[in-house]
Amino acid sequence: MKAAATPRPLLRATLACLALAATQAQAIDLxxxxxxxxxxxxxxxxxxxxxVLPEVPSFAMRERLDQPDMMLMRSVKxxxxxxxxxxxLLKDPExxxxxxxxxxxx
Ligand code: HEC
Structure with a gap:
């Protein structure tokens, strides 16, 4: 019987997805x-x-957040x-x- 061979690629693909999800979950630490x-x-x-001060953008109102992370990161640095x-003081991943x-x- 060759039937047992069929689910393997599916299993491998599932494991690959789980591994990818795990790395992504680790990558960002809210x-x-x-x-x-x-x-x-x-x-x-x-x-x-x-x-809490004047001239400070409101993140609650999404001000400035239309820029990509790399641009915002540059301003923070x-x-x-x-x-x-x-x-x-802060590392890039932080x-x-x-x-x-x-x-x-x-
Ligand atoms: C002393 C007050 C102060 C502190 C502390 C501070 N910010 Fe800001 N932040 C500002 C002000 C003021 C601006 C607006 C600057 C401007 O464009 O004139 C700003 C702007 C920004 C922007 C938008 C930058 C842009 O290019 O538009 C980001 C993102 C940001 N701050 C993130 C942070 C993060 C993350 C921290 C902590 C690690 C932080 N800020 C700490 C005062 C502060």
């Missing part, structure tokens, strides 16, 4: 993003994304206006986690 945001960013941008530069968290604020 919990870490939230912790770092509350620590370094909320003093100006507000815990809920509503700014170099600093902008009264926003201090975070280069050397900034990405923070940006993903910011995108969840409403």
């Amino acid at each position: 919990g870490r993003g939230q912790r770092l945001y509350n620590l370094h960013c909320a003093s100006c941008h507000g815990v809920t994304g509503l700014p 170099t600093g902008k206006n009264i926003m201090p530069p975070f280069l050397g 900034i990405i986690d923070i940006l993903q968290y910011i995108r969840t604020l409403r």
Whole structure:
């Protein structure tokens, strides 16, 4: 009987999908993003994304968030206006986690 051979590619494809899903879930850590945001960013941008100072964009209103992550990351690294530069303080994957968290604020 050759029937047993048929499900194998399907099984392999399923395992590949599960492995991919696992890596993607690991790649972004919203919990870490939230912790770092509350620590370094909320003093100006507000815990809920509503700014606490004038001239600060409102993430709750999705301001500035139409830009790709790489552009936003550059501003966070170099600093902008009264926003201090975070280069050397935060690693790229940490900034990405923070940006993903910011995108969840409403
Ligand atoms: C001292 C206050 C302050 C802190 C702390 C601060 N920001 Fe900002 N942020 C600002 C201000 C002000 C702007 C608007 C700058 C401008 O365009 O004039 C801004 C803009 C931004 C933008 C939009 C940049 C762009 O290019 O449009 C992002 C994204 C951002 N901040 C993320 C962060 C993150 C992430 C942190 C924490 C790691 C942080 N900010 C901490 C004040 C702050």
